[in-house]
Amino acid sequence: MSSKTPKGRIQSTLRQFLDSEASGGIILMVVAALAIVTANSPLAETYFHVLHIYLGPLSIQHWINDALMAVFFLLVGLEIKREMLDGQLSSWSRRILPGVAAAGGMIFPALFYVYFNGADPAAIRGWAIPTATDIAFALGVLSLFGSRVPASLKIFLAALAIIDDLGAVIVIALFYTDELNLLALAAAAIVIGNLIIFNRSGVRQLWPYLALGAVLWVLVFASGIHATLAGVILALTIPLKATPAAPEASHEESPLHKLEHALQKPVAFMIVPIFGFANAGVSFAGVSLSVLVEPLTLGVASGLVFGKLVGVLGTTAVLVKLRLADLPAHASWGQMVGVAFLCGIGFTMSLFIALLAFDDPAMQDSAKIGILIGSVVAGIIGSLFLTVFGRRGGAKSVSAV
Template sequence: MSAPSPSPAPGRNRKVLGRLSLPERTFVTDALRTETVGGVLLLAAAIAALIWANTPIRESYESVRDFHVGPASLGLDLSIEHWAADGLLAVFFFVAGIELKREMVAGDLRDPRAAALPVVAALCGMAVPALVYTLVNVTGGGSLDGWAVPTATDIAFALAVLAVIGTSLPSALRAFLLTLAVVDDLFAILIIAVFFTENLNFAALGGAAAGLAVFWLLLRRGVHGWYVYVPLALVIWGLMYNSGVHATIAGVAMGLMLRCTTRKDEGERRSPGERVEHLVRPLSAGLAVPLFALFSAGVAVSGGALGEVFTQPETLGVVLGLVVGKAVGIFGGTWLTARFTRASLSDDLAWPDVFAVSSLAGIGFTVSLLIGELAFAGDKALTDEVKAAVLMGSLIAAALSAVLLKVRNAKYRRLWEDEERDDDLDGIPDIYEQDNPAYHLRMAEIHERKAAEHRRLAEVTGGASEENDGPA
């Protein structure tokens, strides 16, 4: 498990979006690698869904999506679309719970001063889109039920966009985006739990709570074995679903219970939470989320339907919330945090870089689609229109951020190359060793060895290489 990032220096010396510690950088790199692959699969699934739902075989799409399966006696006779939204996304939120726990005990959220930036940025990045949606619908006479739709950020989709456009975003900005998405997921979970829970079944809810207590007790006692936890997790999920609380809350709760700190006295190299996340994250990013997208993103996108996205207050509010609200909210929250904590932006970055990443967070695909389904559950036509608005808003945000990031990509590439350079070939980037005397000694030996090689080459060639002699 990675060690916590060093605490920021107090006062005016603290830097916003400065270089990560080496352990934190390693963790972020590994996590984002999986999310990027998952994001590409997510894009592919979304495109497949749109093609499937907008071709002559669209009836087969609707037949598969609406096909019911599951034990009715347990209240689980659900459509494939429903299984994807309530079942598969529970895996996604389980990983989100582990990420949140890790951030709180070993990551940026561990230090209150370091946590202030992503928390305030995420809160502003959710409040401003909700405000934009509300203003558009109050003035346009639309429904306020969808205020939460544009509040979410899809980290996998955002990273897929970065992979497609080929930008060499510095690790500090990638880590900021990841932490921002983790906090964003937390508040999205709270929104789903508080605002989209109706008709509670207290018996089922009590059973789910008892199951969670058993889950926690087994973890505390150090019980091992997937054959214990997987069946228990399925029971907890089923009870949570039947309680009336959205079933994904069960995934988050179990993720938060995992221990995400290492016990050095027991020789642990990775915490249980990190080991489980390493196993489950590929399942979440590579299967659960793409399948959800496949059965949720299939909406009609004819020219007329796309035109209506910009004429109806509900859909226009979603588009403007994602494109304008997210960028303004996150950028404004970051600037205000720096302003009132007397911190300064990292010397390697400029405020336009922060705005570009803020606009990238306007890609709100997965959770926005889920909230759209919950917000307009009684109106199938409006649900599809809001889904089309989520797709359009995410596409516009992706295009805008791609342009803004490409403008600065030459600088990003230089920063990335500096972060990756390892001239002494010890497996540690040189930028993390510059204050270490042993590093300078190794580099002096390397330069001396290269100089000796040049001298020997000059002697063999009769001095023909003397003009090129010297350290490489």
């Protein structure tokens, strides 16, 4: 990053990002608990009925999952682009530790899931469910430890979760797209081409991008690809520079930064909680304890708890052992174990993938129970490690993020 960029402003922007994600995570915890209580209360019938009321061509739940979540993915795409070009992931030396850890944190949870469900052709579609990390939830838990956790560890977790989100977007595009409408796909490609032309020709007003983005969402929805990916595609075309020839110092005033700043609070405090409330509600009526030992539930839960631990901590240990990277500055191995467990809080993205993977409500409920159990257990164990090791001085090493 250029030395011309005011350091104080960079730190302020990063702090706002971490704070908004952390606060949003705490709200999400409350909303998730409220959804579960509602789904098992006298209001349960009303709760599920309202979600299935149709407004135009889609039900309320589909409007939330396909339209509102497209805005969530727009923010994810903006964060990915900013961090890759102008932030904590702007060089390979900064990308290697969170990047490899994120890859390990996706591969090993999938392997745990496949171990339990490899023989079931229906259940195997859910292999990607435990690969996700919920950045809002994880940072929300981490924020509770305040200064007992070094800032470098929070940045590491944020960077890892952002790369994890990118992996989830790729997985959704490649593995959860069934039938394609080639005509709609061709029309979407034309819209994307126009967005790129806007970027290359120096258009810096946001409204032309957002207007075409709405058209892109309709076409992607019609194409058979999940409509939320339109948000990511739109984000990648939003300019990072304020003007075509602007210096890096003006990035704070760029269309990308303006849109990202405008979306952070609505997404953290409205869209994600609405999604959580609409999708976390699992009715336990008629559910026996046997669901806890079903392969699908075990695969999701074990993937989130143990798969994430092995993947994130294992790859980190290998990189450090080979001297290809260092631990985040002032972080101890005990704290790294805690953060590796926190990566097992999959919630938002895991729920989203579960809905894409299964049409059967019973399988969706089993996956949701696995997500809830795995996320809660991972969060509790991670918190215990951070409580124990947070009071001790961490190993001082050069930050790799």
